[in-house]
Amino acid sequence: MERDMTGFTLRHSCALGALATAALYASPAFAQAEVETAGAATQNDNRIVVTGSYIRGTPEDAALPVDVFTADDLAEQGVDSPLEFIKELPSVGASLGDSNQFSTDAQGFQGVGSLNLRGLGPQRTLVLLNGKRTILSPGAGFVDTQLMPLFALERIELLKDGAGSTYGSDAIAGVANFITRSTFTGFEFQGDYNFIDGSDDNYSLSGLAGFELGDSGNLVFGAGWQHRSELGTPQRDFVNVGYETNPSAYSALATPGLFAVSYFDTGTGTVNTQIRPDVGCTDLGGTVDVGRCYFTYVPFDNITEDENRYQAFAELTVDLSDTIRFRADALYSRSELKSLNYSPAFPPTQGPNGSGFVSAFTTSPANPGVAAFLDQVGLPQSSATNPIVAVTNVLYRPFGYLGNPRDADRGAGTGSAINDAYRFSGGFEFALSDTLRLNVDGTYWQSNRDFYAPGIVGSRLQAALNGLGGPDCDGVTPGGNGCQWFNPFTNAGQGNGTFNISNPFYRPGAENSEELVAWLQVPNGTREQESQFVFDVVLAGETGITFSGGPLAFAVGGQFRDNRYTSDPYNEESNLDVNPCFIEGDLSCVGTTTEGVGPFIFLGGSRPVSLQQDVYALFAELNAPITDRLELSAAIRFEDYGSPIGSTVNPKGSLRFEVTDWLTLRGSVGTTFRGPLASNVSPNFVTALEGFTAAGGNYKSKDIYGNPTDLGPETAFTYNIGAIISAPVGGGDMTFSVDYWSIDLEDRITITPGNAIASVVGNGQTNGQAPVDCSSPLVNLITFSNNQCVQGTTLGIDISRVRTDFVNGPDVKIAGLDFALNASFPLSDTAELSFGANAVWNLDYSFDDFIVQGVNVQPAYDAVGFGNYFRDPNTVPEWRANAFVNLGFGDFNARYAIQHIDGVTDDRCINRDPCFSTAGGVGTNFGVESGSYTQHDFAVTYDLELAGAEVQLQAAVENFTDAAPAEAQLPLGFNPFIGNAIGRNYRLGLRTRF
Numbered sequence: 005m006e007r008d009m010t011g012f013t014l015r016h017s018c019a020l021g022a023l024a025t026a027a028l029y030a031s032p033a034f035a036q037a038e039v040e041t042a043g044a045a046t047q048n049d050n051r052i053v054v055t056g057s058y059i060r061g062t063p064e065d066a067a068l069p070v071d072v073f074t075a076d077d078l079a080e081q082g083v084d085s086p087l088e089f090i091k092e093l094p095s096v097g098a099s100l101g102d103s104n105q106f107s108t109d110a111q112g113f114q115g116v117g118s119l120n121l122r123g124l125g126p127q128r129t130l131v132l133l134n135g136k137r138t139i140l141s142p143g144a145g146f147v148d149t150q151l152m153p154l155f156a157l158e159r160i161e162l163l164k165d166g167a168g169s170t171y172g173s174d175a176i177a178g179v180a181n182f183i184t185r186s187t188f189t190g191f192e193f194q195g196d197y198n199f200i201d202g203s204d205d206n207y208s209l210s211g212l213a214g215f216e217l218g219d220s221g222n223l224v225f226g227a228g229w230q231h232r233s234e235l236g237t238p239q240r241d242f243v244n245v246g247y248e249t250n251p252s253a254y255s256a257l258a259t260p261g262l263f264a265v266s267y268f269d270t271g272t273g274t275v276n277t278q279i280r281p282d283v284g285c286t287d288l289g290g291t292v293d294v295g296r297c298y299f300t301y302v303p304f305d306n307i308t309e310d311e312n313r314y315q316a317f318a319e320l321t322v323d324l325s326d327t328i329r330f331r332a333d334a335l336y337s338r339s340e341l342k343s344l345n346y347s348p349a350f351p352p353t354q355g356p357n358g359s360g361f362v363s364a365f366t367t368s369p370a371n372p373g374v375a376a377f378l379d380q381v382g383l384p385q386s387s388a389t390n391p392i393v394a395v396t397n398v399l400y401r402p403f404g405y406l407g408n409p410r411d412a413d414r415g416a417g418t419g420s421a422i423n424d425a426y427r428f429s430g431g432f433e434f435a436l437s438d439t440l441r442l443n444v445d446g447t448y449w450q451s452n453r454d455f456y457a458p459g460i461v462g463s464r465l466q467a468a469l470n471g472l473g474g475p476d477c478d479g480v481t482p483g484g485n486g487c488q489w490f491n492p493f494t495n496a497g498q499g500n501g502t503f504n505i506s507n508p509f510y511r512p513g514a515e516n517s518e519e520l521v522a523w524l525q526v527p528n529g530t531r532e533q534e535s536q537f538v539f540d541v542v543l544a545g546e547t548g549i550t551f552s553g554g555p556l557a558f559a560v561g562g563q564f565r566d567n568r569y570t571s572d573p574y575n576e577e578s579n580l581d582v583n584p585c586f587i588e589g590d591l592s593c594v595g596t597t598t599e600g601v602g603p604f605i606f607l608g609g610s611r612p613v614s615l616q617q618d619v620y621a622l623f624a625e626l627n628a629p630i631t632d633r634l635e636l637s638a639a640i641r642f643e644d645y646g647s648p649i650g651s652t653v654n655p656k657g658s659l660r661f662e663v664t665d666w667l668t669l670r671g672s673v674g675t676t677f678r679g680p681l682a683s684n685v686s687p688n689f690v691t692a693l694e695g696f697t698a699a700g701g702n703y704k705s706k707d708i709y710g711n712p713t714d715l716g717p718e719t720a721f722t723y724n725i726g727a728i729i730s731a732p733v734g735g736g737d738m739t740f741s742v743d744y745w746s747i748d749l750e751d752r753i754t755i756t757p758g759n760a761i762a763s764v765v766g767n768g769q770t771n772g773q774a775p776v777d778c779s780s781p782l783v784n785l786i787t788f789s790n791n792q793c794v795q796g797t798t799l800g801i802d803i804s805r806v807r808t809d810f811v812n813g814p815d816v817k818i819a820g821l822d823f824a825l826n827a828s829f830p831l832s833d834t835a836e837l838s839f840g841a842n843a844v845w846n847l848d849y850s851f852d853d854f855i856v857q858g859v860n861v862q863p864a865y866d867a868v869g870f871g872n873y874f875r876d877p878n879t880v881p882e883w884r885a886n887a888f889v890n891l892g893f894g895d896f897n898a899r900y901a902i903q904h905i906d907g908v909t910d911d912r913c914i915n916r917d918p919c920f921s922t923a924g925g926v927g928t929n930f931g932v933e934s935g936s937y938t939q940h941d942f943a944v945t946y947d948l949e950l951a952g953a954e955v956q957l958q959a960a961v962e963n964f965t966d967a968a969p970a971e972a973q974l975p976l977g978f979n980p981f982i983g984n985a986i987g988r989n990y991r992l993g994l995r996t997r998f
Contacts, residue, residue: 055132055161055181056170057637058542058559059627068658068672069726069743069822071162075185078154080890080899082943082960082991084196084208085230086149087117092903094844094885095164095178095822097123098878098981101150102308112455112529112692114421115311115341116141117149121164121177122747122818123849123877128678130167130175133182134319134333136447136540139425142532143569145174145681148451151337151425153317155194155210155228158185164822166722166747168676169639169656172563172621176676176720176747184333186319188214188224192997196958199990202239203308206232221322227315234310234345236414238303238502240985242968243977247291247298249930251922252701253975257351257361258299259404260285260494264363265383266394279398280381284494288405289503293924299404301347302975303502304416307985313339324432332430339423346417348403349460349525350606353704356463356587359601359804360789364462365492367395368470370482373491376511380495397469397492402460402524402605406497406507409521415501417458417525425451431540439555440545447538456529456574459607463587464524465490475523488520528607529574539564553629563621569682571613578602580609598791600689600707601805608691608705615682620644633662645679645717652677652717666731670743673723680717680753684810686710691805695975697874697912698762698800700772705805706758715810721748726822736829746819751812757854758806759874760862761785765803770912771921772801781859814852814864821845835893843885849877870911871934871972871979879981881906881936895947900940905982907936907970920973934970937983939963943991958993962986 056068073089083089087101101117118126118141131147132138141148160182167175191213198206210228217223237243247254260282267276285297292298319333355364367374369392378385386392407415431445467473468490471482478485495511542561549556573579577588580600585593588603602609623641630636637658644651656674663669689709695701726743763769765780777783778793786793789802826840846868854862867880886903910932913919918927943960962984969983978985 055179056163058544058625059557069164073160075157080897086152090119094842096120102980114344115339118146119149119180123880124177128176130171130179136429137538139427139449139451142451142453142534143683150339152182153315155212156184156226156317159183165672165724166676169641169654169674172643173679176678184319186321187222189216194995196993200986203235204233223320225318230313232308232311234306235308237305245977248922248926249928250977252973253302254298254300256296256399257401258297260297261400262398264396264398267390268393270389278383282494283380284509288500288505290405293922304347306345309341310343311341327435329433335427337425341421344419346419348408348415348417349401351401352605353804356466358790359787363396363398365397365466367492369395371489373493373514376495377493380509405500407501409516409518419457421455423453443542445540450535453532456527458525459528459604460525461588461603462605474520491516526577527574528578528604530571530610532571534569537566551630553631557627559625565619567617569615573610578609580611611688613688615686617682635660668728671725675721677717677719680715685712685715687712694758696759696762697770698766699803700801704803707807708755709809711810718751718753738827741824743822749816752816754813755808755810756856757862758808762803762806764861766800769800781857814854817850819848837891839889841887846882849880871908872911879908881908897945899943903939905937907934931971931973934972934979937970939967940965953996953998956995960991963988
């Protein structure tokens with residue numbers, strides 16, 4: 005893919021220069037658009053405005069580093085999704101798209117894609133569609149790239165430089181501009197089938213049609229569908245490596261669980277308590293350590309989820325007169341993940357009696373499952389002289405190795421994520437004179453997301469353990485009058501469906517009914533909606549001042565953005581206004597420190613939110629071709645967010661100096677910014693989950709509070725210095741470029757680091773079994789089991805939830821080098837050999853100290869070369885690179901590509917050996933050094949004419965060495981941002997044009 009980036013520069017840089025000149029000297033009358041006919045790829049001269057400037061004619065090798073990828077480039081590479089394109093860019097950091105529910109950054113974003121330039125976070129990369137803002141994932145602050153209509157794209161332009169002075173907020177790391185085929189005529193159909201071992205394969209289908217509208221315009225419309233099948237974690241050996249190797253994938257809260265049975269001795273008047281593990285742990289696939297059954301939830305999860313994506317797109321361009329052009333486009337996109345896999349049931353971090361997971365629930369001695377349990381563990385039945393007075397679920401989760409009865413295939417818990425969005429954009433271009441253009445445009449988009457995960461309501465579970473469960477229960481008669489018992493023991497299920505293991509301890513008739521489970525485990529999530537209206541006006545042209553290199557060009561304009569965001573709990577159980585306390589329907593906690601815990605045993609709830617944010621901006625830009633070899637540009641932007649955020653002014657300057665015919669120098673310097681989202685300054689909070697190190701890696705609640713009082717914009721000082729060498733070599737052409745880039749980010753908008761806060765209060769412990777410091781200044785940010793902290797008694801594992809807040813955090817300095825090499829050599833009149841490489845060398849990613857309430861919770865660090873699994877900015881390899889060799893021979897094209905990502909060190913393991921250990925003390929360094937990842941791909945295309953149509957046959961083998969992703973001490977056992985967990989796969993495609 006990267007060959008085509010620099011290859012575009014090599015093949016078309018002269019044409020772009022000519023187009024730039026033509027655009028600046030165009031007459032006021034619009035030339036009729038030169039249409040792209042089926043099989044051709046021409047360009048309307050009057051539309052060349054390359055990303056990074058509002059002034060027409062910015063060439064690709066100008067002062068700003070812009071990479072260009074055409075639709076044909078992606079076809080040659082075998083790319084058939086935005087995610088596949090994004091993941092192969094060396095300049096991109098950790099991006100969403102693959103399933104990764106165990107990362108805090110990814111929670112709640114299944115089915116959403118992102119683009120994360122420089123690893124600064126996807127919120128700091130501005131993604132455009134046809135030069136205008138486009139659909140964000142609701143409340144997230146970044147564009148959902150999975151909604152892009154790849155079938156309608158003409159090219160993708162990637163600006164790897166700060167562009168806040170031009171485009172406003174969010175463009176700190178750069179800009180990606182997806183540009184559609186507005187002048188296409190004819191018909192095109194594309195189909196792909198991707199063979200993936202262990203799944204039902206992936207496939208897609210799309211169609212595009214384009215028509216000339218007399219002599220004045222063009223209409224293009226089309227639709228696409230992509231299906232990605234579920235790929236379960238048991239299908240890949242590198243995921244399930246065993247407890248002693250990767251204990252992070254296991255939990256001591258299981259079914260089979262650990263129970264305490266209390267007998268009352270009527271003769272002595274004393275209570276005798278016997279603690280026993282339930283039977284069947286190893287029989288059902290578990291591991292026993294220090295007398296506990298360790299449960300791995302990972303086999304119930306997926307590497308990729310079953311997903312369907314749909315897009316419909318239309319674009320109209322029409323000349324209303326010799327001086328007025330109208331352009332409009334419309335996009336509808338939908339993604340559906342209706343069967344997201346989760347653990348059969350999440351473990352308890354709280355119960356109806358308060359926070360904490362130990363002994364959070366009890367089981368009635370009259371529960372029918374108790375008798376079989378007692379027989380199986382060798383305890384006596386209740387008797388008149390030795391009656392059972394209590395059965396306590398000491399360490400336990402409602403469903404474990406027996407699976408969830410509602411999923412007959414694998415026993416997983418099931419959630420859903422549906423994204424539904426539409427966008428309209430259009431406007432008028434007025435030719436006011438030979439050299440002056442006025443553009444007036446409006447864009448409106450709306451994005452909806454319905455998302456839920458399966459959550460168990462604690463008070464309902466306790467009622468069912470006492471025989472008062474089910475939707476028709478009268479609340480009085482255990483096991484009668486519509487009331488049902490919930491059986492928490494191993495004897496309740498027939499076996500482990502994921503492992504295909506029968507349960508030798510199953511007792512027929514002891515099952516939990518699906519009706520009861522549906523009452524206990526309800527959808528817990530949100531229904532989110534975000535919309536944005538953008539009004540743009542830009543006046544661009546010449547000033548009348550002429551230099552030896554050409555006229556002084558300018559652009560001035562303004563922008564208004566109106567954002568509206570709402571979020572509503574998925575149901576009343578999720579609504580913290582209705583259910584703020586541990587017990588469903590209880591309001592006694594309102595006004596206390598436990599308000600907002602919600603009734604679920606693991607997942608948090610939410611409150612209804614309705615937010616609005618208006619932004620006003622003014623900007624100006626100049627381009628001065630001082631000589632034929634020296635070009636200077638400058639831009640400035642004012643953007644106002646109103647109270648309480650305020651306003652910001654950001655300038656930028658750039659230059660391009662053609663030293664010789666073969667050497668060009670370029671550079672840019674400026675400031676850029678990002679304003680807080682409306683949700684960042686909301687007084688409400690949301691709850692995520694994180695595996696806190698101080699709690700032994702166990703997942704607990706992390707409450708993220710908005711900051712309505714003093715959260716301001718973040719700003720960045722950026723500069724880029726580069727050189728381009730381009731010269732004929734051996735009858736062909738070669739281009740080499742190198743760019744040094746630097747970003748100093750100040751007042752970074754972030755949340756306080758929950759894991760670091762917990763570690764400070766936990767005295768730096770890693771196993772969760774040591775006492776915490778109840779006198780710590782940060783103890784007020786932690787909620788513990790039983791809602792209290794007792795010095796010398798409360799342990800790290802007793803951490804139940806951690807409070808974090810949006811703040812302007814510590815400054816960040818990042819820097820690196822980009823390299824690109826491209827060469828092409830004609831072998832004959834019909835054959836060409838080309839090769840090239842692209843690489844990013846990350847030199848610096850340094851964070852200052854993070855101070856919270858006067859405490860340095862996270863000392864300064866450099867993130868380069870580390871996994872950064874529980875700290876910003878997630879994984880940052882030192883090197884990312886790819887290379888290719890391409891042979892075009894007549895109608896045949898073959899391409900070999902290689903992608904390399906450096907390995908990283910687990911930052912949790914500095915000065916620790918072994919880094920991790922099991923509960924029994926078995927040490928492991930699995931994943932401490934992840935190892936690097938190298939992927940090899942091969943793709944071919946063949947063009948032919950068939951029945952009057954132009955047909956292209958496509959085939960590709962991706963990852964043909966079947967390389968495994970990098971190891972990591974994470975639940976899935978690999979780092980999802982270093983490698984491809986799908987493994988070797990095969991793609992066949994067919995494109996037809998006529």
